[in-house]
Amino acid sequence: MTNIRNFSIIAHIDHGKSTLADRLIQKAGLVEDRDFRDQVLDTMDIERERGITIKTQSVTLPYVSRDGREFELNLIDTPGHVDFSYEVSRALASCEGVLLLVDASQGVEAQTLANLYAAMEHDLEIIPVINKIDLPSADIDRVKEEIEADLGLDSDQAILCSAKEGTGVDDVLEAVINQIPPPSGHSDGPLTALIFDAHYDPFRGTVVSCRVFTGHIRPGDTLRLMSTGGTYKVEEVGLFRLPREPKDELKAGEVGYIIAGIKTVGDTRIGDTITLDTDPAPDPLPGFKEVKPVVFSSIYPISTEDYQNLTDALEKYKLNDAALIYQKDSSAALGLGFRCGFLGLLHLEIVQERLEREYGQSIIMTVPTVEYHFTLTNGDTLSVDNPLYYPDPVTIEKAMEPYIRASILIPERYMGVVMDLGLERRGVNSKFNYPTPGRIEVQFDLPLAEVIYDFYDRLKTVTQGYGSFDYDLLDYRAGDVAKVDILLNGEKVDALSQIVHKERARTRALQACERLKEEIPRHMFKIAVQGAIGGTIISRTTIPPFRKDVTAKCYGGDISRKRKLLEKQKKGKKRMKMIGSVTLPQSAFVAVLKSEGK
């Protein structure tokens, strides 16, 4: 076991984790050079399209050290975006150490710190690595200072590296074997293996990713899931090797996978401990902290008949995204669905996209909202994360909403516009830091609700893409809120309701009407779009009917062409939702949240 090293690469977003992983994988000769593609561990299409890591990925690399010793390195590449921090925290539970990357030109950023703290909580060995030293804007001295001052680490220990060009990669590997301790724990005791991830394979059932802490497990064993007591025959164990590689056994200290005919998806719980039925461990491993979602939205199938499909898809999806929380929900307009909690807006967007792409679901997501706390006149308190359950306004004594501490890093010249944006979004307690000459960090306390309302888009616009944004949850503070309803031809569409700050209600209602006017295709009849608080209409607009939809000619060939067009339109219509007699496109449900059109 002394030849095993388990470590994660952690960093702020885009600091080069996946690129460094590429170099390590290539050094190990795991992928033929001609088959290599950049960020090879970013296997999902969305990851490749967006250029970010969303899922942690494990891979086991063979390594021969400078002094000729053979090692088995379990590397876990992690996402840098704050919305996926739950992925990181789980990966850390399988490791003895981390490579903490810092971009040589960006320096220490919010997630660098957050991830460092997470690693420290797990008592891990931390190796600072300054990456991207090839960049002309690299400022190694400054970054070293930040590593000392902000991270409290010894900057002399920092390895200088360019993951892109491959410089320093050997030093990184040597540091891994020399500084990170080998896993402890015995291979002979009872089995304890922590499930830190899983995914559903249509042919093999659930594939569990785990770290074995004690004991060992082999095909043919009967495993027991400690939380449910369910037992399963082990079919295959192995290492993650791009792709999987079966092995005779997984033993203490190793990271790998187990396939055990766990066909009922719901049986597998991330954080559960696997043991052996014949020789069970007395106690399970600690598992993981619960996720605390901050943004909420409901998911409905476009076609109500697909509810069961969606249920199955969500269950399978959840295996691979432990941060998603959901429970049953229902709406008058959209039927049965699920109320979901997300770690942020990007998380929400990714869930939506993956459900559609990987699971073929056509879904509608309702306006995201935060969780409000109400004190009612009768003294009761109430948490509401769904406009459907908004209390009767006359019974509300006091409303509280969640605040965050936002930190926005920008070149100095954008300070004015960012201050304006902060004030516009009810920001208070502004504070400035000057991490480096020319750059400024603006901090605000902001209502989280203001952030989920297209804050990030606006920030990008006003800073021309130069602003980076991060936040921590602070506390709950009093806020004067109201529920804005949307009516289509006089009919309230509950799925379009949103809870907003009273000061904003009219503007938001107006914007929602305008957005809907853009999103809803014209119908054969006029559609009145109204925004209302209680019974009072506060905004309105109309979508005029179209008067004419006919082409003059239809001869021989046009018939095929015309039919093909119709078929296409029909398909498009399938992805729309009938509310009363009005057809709403999926996009309408999120559009109400945007302040500006596309």
Add this chain to the structure above:
Amino acid sequence: MNDTKKPGLYVHIPFCRSKCPYCGFYSVPSTSLVPRWLEALQKEIIHYKDRFDRFDSLYLGGGTPTCLDVGSLRKIMETLFDHFDFAADTEMTIEANPGDLSEENIIALKDIGFNRISLGVQAFDDRTLSFLGRTHTALEAEKALKNLRSFGFENIGLDLIYGYEGQTVKAWKNTLEKALSFQPEHLSCYELTFEKRTLFSRWKEKGIIKPLTEKELSTLFPTTSEFLQDHGYIHYEISNFAREMTYASRHNQKYWRHIPYLGLGPSAHSFQDSTRWWNVRSIRAYCKALESGEAPIEEHESLTKEQFILESISLGSRTREGFDLNEIPPDTLSTENLSKLQDAGFIRIQDNRVIPTQTGFLMADHLPLLLV
């Protein structure tokens, strides 16, 4: 009468005197390839010999058939008669350009056997004609119409275009009135459309020409319909009017009723036994294929039952015949929308047929989407 199931024959003559800037049909403004093309057409005719039942409509369209010399036209017709079977009462239409109709030519067309003329008049004032890029004058059109009558043509159809920038309802009514003074048996009134890849559509994008607003266009459409109906015409398809149903284009109706048709010439479409196929859209490719003994077909498609039904509904939404509910499997149609559309006055149901109303015609492209 018109209610035959016999197939129709179409020949696409892909030549014009010059290319009109709004026209999306396949044609070239040069006759240099005519001899080679004629040879190829002969081959295509022979290729389809015995593959279709007796035809009862023949349509020479284009392009501009009358920009071929009379000898060539005669040759084409003779070959067709030699290789295909035609019913005694076959409707034989030729599309003609007013500028091509000298007295001699009219006599020749009659002699060759055409019994129906579709005349591309488009407008009755020279300014509009030149805006549309037409090569004839208003006077030529009037003369042609008179001569066609006096040389014995008893089934004359007239094509008009409306809906261009600056056209008022009044001006359009004047055009219609002028047209009616010749008592045509048939009128096609086409709203100007901006077809892809035409000069007009490019000009529209660049803002050189401005289309009328939806509101203006949606006034012109019923105006046309009402005006012509007031004068005794039957509005039997979105853009087509006949003095009596016997004068409705027998050939064109085959397209709308899924009756078989054979199309010869580049870009022509054919339909038989639920299969539709169409020729290449290039004279050269067309000739090359036939010269090397191959059919000049670009693509085939076999309609599934579902597609067939969708087409029936879509085509039926464009004609006063509508479509037959008996032919539609009950579960494909939204009965709820059917009655809604009926209540709203877009369709009526008669003898188990769904028939679009005047306002329904205006929504013809949309009705199928609501119904299936």
